[in-house]
Structure formats: structure tokens, C-alpha cells
Amino acid sequence: MDINLTLIGQSIAMLVFVWFCMKFIWPPIIEAIEERQKQIEDGLAAADRGQEKLVQAQAEADELVEEARHQATTILDQANARANEIVADGKADGAKERERQLAAATAEIEQESNRAREELRGQVSAVALAGAEKILNREIDAKTHDDILGKLAQEL
Numbered sequence: 001m002d003i004n005l006t007l008i009g010q011s012i013a014m015l016v017f018v019w020f021c022m023k024f025i026w027p028p029i030i031e032a033i034e035e036r037q038k039q040i041e042d043g044l045a046a047a048d049r050g051q052e053k054l055v056q057a058q059a060e061a062d063e064l065v066e067e068a069r070h071q072a073t074t075i076l077d078q079a080n081a082r083a084n085e086i087v088a089d090g091k092a093d094g095a096k097e098r099e100r101q102l103a104a105a106t107a108e109i110e111q112e113s114n115r116a117r118e119e120l121r122g123q124v125s126a127v128a129l130a131g132a133e134k135i136l137n138r139e140i141d142a143k144t145h146d147d148i149l150g151k152l153a154q155e156l
Contacts, residue, residue, distance in 0.1 A: 128152065 132152065 125153070 129149065129152070132148065
């Protein structure tokens, strides 16, 4: 193989081209590649941070759900206790009202009974007086008649 001037010229042109590329073309390309690598690394780091935040958010959401369930259970227990208390108060009020109405009914029955007795006494005494008057008109004089009626009135 002959080394001639063309080969040397091509070698020099190649060296100038390589030097030109290394001086003016490679640095922006390398810089763009490094910048892209940094962006990719930052993106991966952000994705990792996002994944960690997602796990934390999921844990917080689970905790909030558990706390909400606990609060709901507490509220239901309080509502059931209050309902039982209201039912017990209602029963107590019902028993008091029943006793009051029973006492009122008993008093009313007693009054009606006394009124009926008095009315019956009045009617019995009227019948007894009428009967006694008829009997006495035939058999006893007026003075004896008044004494007997006085005693009968006292007894009634």
C-alpha cells in the first residue's frame, strides 16, 4: 500500500473534522445527553417520592377510615344508649301516669260509691218513712209517731 499525498490529505481532513467535532459538536451533544440523564434521574427520583407519598397517603386514608368507623361506632353506641334511656324514661313516665290515672279513677269510683250510698240512704229512708207512716197512721198516735220517726232518722 502506497502512502501518498491523498491519504495524508484525507487523514489531515479527518483529524480536522474530528477536532472540529470534538471542539464544537460533541460538547453541546454531551451537554444535552447529560441534561437528559439528569432529567431522567430527577424524574425517577420524583416517581420514587411520589410512590412513597402514595403509600403514606394510602396509610393516612386507611387511618382516617378506621377513625371514621370508630367514631361511627361510638355515635351509634351513644344513640342506642340514648334511645334506651328515652324508652326507660317513657316507661317510667307511663307508669307514673298509669298510677295517677288509677288513683284518679279510684277516687272517682269512691265518690260515685259514696254518692250512690247517700242517694240510696235517702231513698230507703223515704220508703221506710212512707211505709212507717202508713203503718203508724193506723196504729199509733201522733206523739209516739214523732218519737219513732226521730229515732229512725237518727239511726239512718
